Amino acid sequence: MCIGVPGQIVALHEQRAGHAWAEVCGLRREVNIALVAEPGQPPDALIGCWVLIHVGFALSRIDEQEAQETLAALHAMEEVEADVTLLLRSGATG
Template sequence: MCLGIPGEVVSFLEDTDLAMVSVEGVQRAVNIGLLREEADGPLDLRPGDWVLIHVGFALSKIDEQEAKKSLNWLTGVGDAYTDELDALAASDIT
């Protein structure tokens, strides 16, 4: 099963389409280029904002309440969520 998981933006890597995002304490670089393409004008994304992540890409910006609800639900899913967190921890796209 492949899941989209919420992550909180921590910082941005200069001169790239990458942002450091924290998911359950695991920080990884995530490509935010798809969000730039969707933005009508400059991308409105700052540290502390939440994004929905799938296979190393931020697919959409979400609000904190939606992120918390998703994390609560994902925690209850069990192995599928744990597998996603393990894959995220092992990944490195920098």
């Protein structure tokens, strides 16, 4: 099973166009933002936005409430599923 993990875009990547840094559970991860960038908007408009991340791609924008609820559910799953702990703590996103 593959799941997406909520993350918040915190900065644009300095050397890779179309990439940004997202914070997920206190860790920064590089993500491709091509799928969530709005035509006509500068990429830095994404800073502060919550996105759903899977295998290094920001797949969709989500609101903060959905992000927090999903993170809470994932943390609750840590109690019973070791793979979720690896997902949240190791820096892997897919």
